[in-house]
Amino acid sequence: MSELKMKGKLIIQGRITACTGLHIGGSPAGLDIGGVDNAVIKDQEGKPYIPGSSLKGKMRSLLGKSEGLVSGSGLVVTKSGSSINDRIRMHMCNDPDCAVCNIFGRTNGRKNLDDGSTIEITNAVVPRLLVRDAYLDEDTIPPEVKKHLELEWTEVKYENSIDRITSAANPRQSERVPRGAQFVFQMIFTIFSPQDKEHFKKVIKAMRLLEDDYLGGSGSRGYGQVSFNDIKIYWNSVADYESGNVDLSVKDPLMKTDNLSELIGRLMDNDELSSLLTER
Numbered sequence: 001m002s003e004l005k006m007k008g009k010l011i012i013q014g015r016i017t018a019c020t021g022l023h024i025g026g027s028p029a030g031l032d033i034g035g036v037d038n039a040v041i042k043d044q045e046g047k048p049y050i051p052g053s054s055l056k057g058k059m060r061s062l063l064g065k066s067e068g069l070v071s072g073s074g075l076v077v078t079k080s081g082s083s084i085n086d087r088i089r090m091h092m093c094n095d096p097d098c099a100v101c102n103i104f105g106r107t108n109g110r111k112n113l114d115d116g117s118t119i120e121i122t123n124a125v126v127p128r129l130l131v132r133d134a135y136l137d138e139d140t141i142p143p144e145v146k147k148h149l150e151l152e153w154t155e156v157k158y159e160n161s162i163d164r165i166t167s168a169a170n171p172r173q174s175e176r177v178p179r180g181a182q183f184v185f186q187m188i189f190t191i192f193s194p195q196d197k198e199h200f201k202k203v204i205k206a207m208r209l210l211e212d213d214y215l216g217g218s219g220s221r222g223y224g225q226v227s228f229n230d231i232k233i234y235w236n237s238v239a240d241y242e243s244g245n246v247d248l249s250v251k252d253p254l255m256k257t258d259n260l261s262e263l264i265g266r267l268m269d270n271d272e273l274s275s276l277l278t279e280r
Helices: 052-066 099-104 195-211 238-243 260-269 272-279
Strands: 008-018 075-079 088-091 109-112 118-121 129-131 134-136 155-162 169-176 182-191 226-237 255-259
Touching: 008 238, 052 088, 052 099, 052 129, 052 195, 075 109, 099 195, 182 195, 195 226, 195 260, 195 272, 226 238, 226 260, 255 260
Parallel strands: none
Antiparallel strands: 008 182, 008 226, 075 088, 109 118, 129 182, 134 182, 155 169, 226 255
16 A cells, blocks of 8 residues: 555535435334334434435446446455345455545455356555445434324335235335435545545535435335535645644634535636635
8 A cells, every 4th residue: 555644634524315215224114013123323313314324335336337337347245145246346456546445445356256257456545535324414304294103203105915826915014204305425535646536526426326226125116315415525634633633613614505416516617626726
């Protein structure tokens, strides 16, 4: 691994809005009467949240697809299974300029590839992107909505899975975060080199791809449409960490936008971010 010297960290803050019902699976509700078949993941207070791992994993997958990195020769099998559907795969390569590897990281060692061959990764990369868990803003589920929910913070959607041969129905219940609920998110992106500014643009691209895809399960059934809103980007340089000037509550953001489309326009059209960082 080449020597890296940190320049600072870009902190992205904002809100994730559930534009449709959202289901990110958690532990089964159990066999109690009235228990839900497919429960959503909840925090220690019993409120639904979005795990950072779910958000980061979906962004990595979508960015890899958009960069043309989903072939068997470039997909490392990270979890094996008895069938191809049980495998978990992700892109990993030795290209020093690979955006996916630079953003999300890669480790050294011999890896099994999806096509049955192996690859020796010799150019490990420290991940630039950190994604924190996103927690529910309770006020975005107002009392007039809560009174219609089957559970305290979530709704229950009743579905039938139809056997394609016998046409037999298999009823089930899925717990969902209701449309309109918002989660407060934070992502942190470390800058080591000027090239990382271009990698940061890929992070925003992955977020925008997610808006036109889905988060969580049952996306083909209409679940999981989300949008990123009220976005603020802050910059903490290494000098800021040395001086203690890292409190975002008293700092002005580098950039502030209502949505990703506006942010992408500012990043791509005049590269406002690079000019702002250069000034610092």
